[in-house]
Amino acid sequence: MSPVTKLPFSLALKSVLAVSPRVEADSTRFVREHTSVPVPEIFDVVESASGNGLPGGYIVMSWIDGEPLGDWIGHHLFEPPETKAALDQLDAAMISGDSTALTEAIARAQTMPHPVFDVSSVTQIGDDFRRAFAELRSIPPPDSDAVSALGGRPLNIIRCTVIPRQFGPFQSQQAFKAAILSQVSLDSAHLLPDLRRIAEPVHAKRHRIVFTHADLHPGNILVKDGRLAGIIDWERAGWYPEYWEYTMIEYHMINRRLLQQFWDAVEPFGADVYRDELALEWALWTTTGDKAIPNPSADELICPRLVEGAGQHGNKYNVLRSSTSHRVAVPGTL
Known part of the structure; x- marks a missing residue:
């Protein structure tokens, strides 16, 4: 994924490497024009070859929250109670710095059902x-x-x-x-x-x-x-x-x-x-x-x-x- 910077006024600036930014911009515009799929709105495209001669550039687009x-x-998991207890024990061991307690807590956590x-x-x-x-x-x-x-x-x-x-x-x-x-x-x-x-x-x-x-x-x-x-x-x-x-x-x-x-x-x-x-x-x-x-x-x-x-x-x-x-x-x- 290329670097994206959030700009004022709900805009985003994306730096594109190794390919013309028009490739992504054209595809995004195409989807926006032909569907209701939520995609960024493209405002501007600047092509700028990198120092090694490869294509690249920038895309100015809308920011999507x-x-x-x-x-x-990760925010929508179900943890069995025994797993939660084992992870609480692991937390406490990590905070205490007790290496023996930490080893025991890790061993217990590894036997617990997965979230x-x-x-x-x-x-x-x-x-x-x-x-x-x-x-x-x-x-x-x-x-x-x-x-x-x-x-x-x-x-x-x-x-x-x-x-x-x-x-x-x-x-x-x-x-x-x-x-x-x-x-x-x-x-x-x-x-x-x-x-x-x-x-x-x-x-x-x-x-x-x-x-x-x-x-x-x-x-x-x-x-x-x-x-x-x-x-x-x-x-x-x-x-x-x-x-x-x-x-x-x-x-x-x-x-x-x-x-x-x-x-x-x-x-x-x-x-x-x-x-x-x-x-x-x-x-x-x-x-x-x-x-x-x-x-x-x-x-x-x-x-x-x-x-x-x-x-x-x-x-x-x-x-x-x-x-x-x-x-x-x-x-x-x-």
């Missing part, structure tokens, strides 16, 4: 998400099969790579799917026969091409008063196969148990959808580029989210609490 989705989820997301709090925001995605996916694409950013530009993706890169554009979804498969790392080449088998049902299906944000991690979603207040950072948006939003949401909640519980409760695209597509993407995440998933078994391609009891499979959650009694999730767990 709200807290990131990850923070909001869980309070699913009763998603009624309104769940409706907001389903409405937003329905609107985005109802916009007619300029080409029923091409995969690209707005105006036929290359896609700006960050999947399976630390540094965003341009990808495409593609004249057909088959070309896009083939290109995704071709990104498999050399050290995973021996798994290509298995990957091609997993890819068969996805490559055989013609998906709708829909407008997609493609980077919906919790920091890009703002919540206020239990409602969807804004979706920001549209620089990776474009025309993708319909499953891409779903699988990229999954990508951003790997090993984030509470975030999985939230999206499982919302079901923004309906229940039990895109199973073949998620199975393929998971297998590719373990074998592509910088490898988004540190897979415990090099040859294990089965997505744990598709296994019975999915949401709880193999995910770890740690909770700390400050002396002010405000619970915080350890980074990477929400």
